[in-house]
Amino acid sequence: MRKKLVAAAMSTLLMAGVLAGCGGGAKEETNVIKLGGNFELTGSVANYGNQAVNGIKLAIKQANAAGGIMGKQITLVLADNKSEAAEATNAATKLITQDKVVAIFGPATSSNTLATVQVSQDNKVPVLTPTGTNEKITVDNGKTRPYAFRSCFIDPLQGTIMANFASNTLTAKTAVIYIDNSSDYSKGLAQSFETLFTQNGGQVLGKEAFLQKDQDFKSTLTKIKALNPDVVFLPAYYEEVGKILKQAREMGMNMPFLGTDGWDDAKVVEIAGAAPLNNSFFSSHFSSQDTDPHVVKFIADYKQEYGQEPSVFSALGYDAGLLMIDAITRANSTDPAKIRDALEQTKNLQLSTGLVTIDANHNPIKSAVVIEMKDGQQIFKEKVTPKL
Structure with missing residues (x-):
């Protein structure tokens, strides 16, 4: 009988411990909103991932300082996808199934984002890429992916902007297209x-x-030089862009090179050198020379936090943070489905790069800029606002 009483007492104590443990965990979780960050923290495009994360962290820090959301503090749980598609898929799975995040930021590149969107759709957890511009990220076979969003414009807009710039501003009649065949973004x-x-x-x-x-x-x-085009369109990332421009200029290829937001990184000047980048132009989402007060404030806040100028990836990361924080606030819930609905309903939200409305395909309607490289410096060339 004594053995039975001892066993019963031990069982009661163990159960109490289990319940206390569960209660403690649940209490801790109720005070925190866990958001995931699936980014290229190491690898060939780590600069993109780390800069986007800096922007997101700043938005979260400001929101937490203002009281958080629903009285809860926001926590960013990061996973390094090592700039590889397979790792990006693994990171998304880990963030959802192990870390139990309610939404995910990232990845930074289109290929890595495309590798993760199905995971988010299957688990019904929103994914918001700050910088993945390939249109297939949010639309699959003509249908909008319910849980996929972005805070940047899409590739067709960039391609259109640079084609018009080549034809109208540079009066180019001929072009050669030079792509990264391993990149969905470039294609x-x-x-x-x-x-x-x-x-x-x-x-x-x-x-x-x-x-x-x-x-x-x-x-x-050498093949491109022999064709002697008026312009070369080079939609690629900064590491290869820098090397290509350096080698092209060494070969006497002085025609304009045109690019897209993948060029928008200070590293491109380090790799190519200032002079080889002269007579080159690219589209982007943001210019530090913009005098809009929201841009000016963001740059000041970023410089105070990190002691350096923000890149376009930092600005888009910050925008993604604001977009997600606004959606969760309007949803008044950490339910991923309600967050998804709120993201979809975003209209005329003021971000660092301008007013943003999310369209039916979960893409933001926003302005773009064309930037000229001159002696290693970015020079604002023109601004393009899409027709609504």
Whole structure:
């Protein structure tokens, strides 16, 4: 009988301990809103991921200082996808199933984001990429992905902007397209540029390709040089862009090179050198020379926090943070489905890069800029506002 009483007492104590443990965990969780960050913290495009994270952290810090959301503090749980698609998928799975986040920021690149969207759809957890511009991220076979969103404009807009810039501003009649064949981002941009440049009466003389992490581009550049185009369209990321421009100028290729937001990183000047980037232009989401008061305030806040100028990836990360914080606040809930609904209903929200409305395909309607590189410095060239 005594053994039975002792066993019963031990069982009661164990159960109390279990319940106390559960209660403690539940109490802790109720005071925190856990958001995931699936980013390229190491690897070939780590600069993009880390800068986007800096922007997100600043938005979260400001929100927490203002009291958080629903009286709760926001916590950012980061996972490093190492700039690889397979790792990005693993990171998304971990954040959802192990870390139990209610929404995810990232990844930074289109290819890595495309590798994760199905995970978010299957688990019904919103994913918001600050900088993934490929249109397939939010739309699959003509249907909007319910849980996929972005805070940047999409590739067709960039391709259209640069095709019009080539035709109208530079009066180019011929072009060669030089793409990163390992990048969905690069391929999508090339297609939209070619479509509109041709419609404008231009001729694409040829297409060449390289792969991410290539070092020597002289063979394909020799082919491009022989075609002597008015412009070369190079939709790629800063590491390869810097090396290509350096080698191209060494070969006497002085025609304008055109690019997109993948160029928008200070590292491109370190890699190419200032002079080789002269006579090159790219589209982006943000210019530090913009005098809009919201841009000015964001730059001041960022410089105070990090002691340096923000890049476009920092600005878009900050915008993504504001977009998510606003959605959770309006949803008044940490239910992923309600957060999804609120993101979808975003209208005329003031972000650092301008007013944003989320369209039916979960893409933001927003302005873009064209930037010229001159002696290693970015010079604001023109601003383009899409028709609503």
